Amino acid sequence: MKWTIHTNENVLDQQHEYLAASTWHQPVVSGFSKELDDQMKGGLTELIKEGDIEAKSRQITVLPTLGALSAKRIIFSGLGKESNLSFEELRECFGVLGKTLKKKKVSSLAIALDSYKGKNFDATDVAQALIEGITLAMYEFEGYKKKSNVPDVALEELHIYSKHDAKELEAALEVGEALADGTNEARTLVNMPSNLLTSVKMADYAQEMAERHGFDIEILGKEEIEEMGMGALLAVNQGSEIPPRMIVMKHQVTEQWDDVLALVGKGITFDTGGYSIKPKDGIVGMKADMGGAAAVLGAMEIIGRLKPEQNVMAVIAATDNMISHKAFKPDDVITSMSGKTIEILNTDAEGRLVLADAVTYAKQHGADYLVDVATLTGGVVVALGLDKTGALTNNEPLFEKVLEASVEAGEFIWQLPYTEGDRKRVRNSPVADLNNSPGRDGHALFAGAFIGEFTEGTPWVHLDIAGTATTKSAHLLGPAGGTGAMARTLALLTEQFVLERTEK
Secondary structure (H helix, E strand, O other): EEEEEOOOHHHOOOOOEEEEEOOOOOOOOOHHHHHHHHOOOOOHHHHHOOOOOOOOOEEEEEEEEOOOOOOOEHHHHEEHHHHOOOOOHHHHHHHHHHHHHHOOOOOEEEEEHHHHEEEOOOOHHHHHHHHHHHHHHHHHHOOOOOOHHHHHHOOOOOEOOOOOOOOHHHHHHHHHHHHHHHHHHHHHHHHHHOOOOOOOHHHHHHHHHHHHHHOEEEEEEEEHHOOOOOHHHHHHOOOOOOOEEEEEEEEEOOOOOOOOOOOOEEEEEEOOOOOOOOOOOHHOOHHHHHHHHHHHHHHHHHHHOOOOOOOEEEEEEEEOOOOOOOOOOOOOOOOOOOEEEEEOOEEEEEEHHHHHHHHHHHHEEHHHEEEEEEEOOHHHHHHHHOOEEEEEEOHHHHHHHHHHHHHHHHEEEEEEEHHHHHHHOOOOOOOOOOOOOOOOOHHHHHHHHHHHHOOOOOOOEEEEEEOOEEEEOOOOOEEOOOOOOOHHHHHHHHHHHHHHHOOO
């Protein structure tokens, strides 16, 4: 999408097919609405009073101007009460606008940006919410159907009218676009079928990203993984014909590689459950079991574009979990990269195994802080539903940073308990240091606690996105399918580190 910022022109004097403006739930028409009302000879006030223009939040009204204005049609975005409007809600209002533009096949739009400003937001906030909201909402996975001869119409031109400083608006627009594009990249990865997005293809994708953004990158193949002794990742990969990959990308901004934030993603490109095989209904959709890896890759796309002053490392363990005569089995004992031995009680509890080696490798690469993200357990869905990400931590200050980032991203996180009792359960094995599945009760807690055994005191937050990585129905900021959950949170987390350092 190409945007043009107009700071010295009145949008009401310009000819456009569509003009977007806001309506607030207030009795007095003022500001830009007053200018509109004057040109419409009081018609705007009358239409609002009679309910023909909706002022409620997240509501859209499209009206032809019938020659009363230079623009042919106005799209009014209802914003509700000015004092109640949050940034998240403003972004969703723009999401509804984006869906309307997509439905009406609008290719060019003018927007009276300053009409959206309120007590809680300046023009730069509105600019970021505008691009972020409409770009997320207009996302569509192209898929693999035979293409229609009728070309799709997308929003190609955006004319932004504001009295605010153009450079500041440009910077805000770039932030909003990066956040949305990174999330949409993660969505596309989650939506791809596993025969097309294998561990090898995921590594290729990471390689291209690294070259595009100037990241350092290391990709370990199966021989290197064997040499490094990553027995947990290798066990999960045992039944597959496709070799595993361990992917490491680094965004380094200081001469010394210190104060490093590591983002660790589970990259199970398809999960059969192994010999603890999933039922026929549960196995459908397991192409999305790499949602954690997708979130990390989406975050790195954002980081590559915004270039925060924070050392960041992405670590992704990628494989599928298949069944064959070579596959690992319940009762097997394996040795992880850390040297800890693990009794396998459930081959469908494979995500925590690959994350164990990924966390260990991140620590070897100098990670000072760890955040892992994974579609890890059905237990978190039972506990929190499909719209909340579950979290465990061994470090409250780090969790507070993650939480602040999630609030800014509009991605709900709920902290779960992490107790000595949970740790004892994963350490309870007669034949090994750990077991990978202590039981169904508290399943989400045990899965996180298992990963915690490999952090060895490094500040760590675990994010279980089993419920939030996909959605079965369209929502205000996107369609059904992959959501890109946590991509924006992880990227914005880097800003929390920068902010804290600046304040000190």
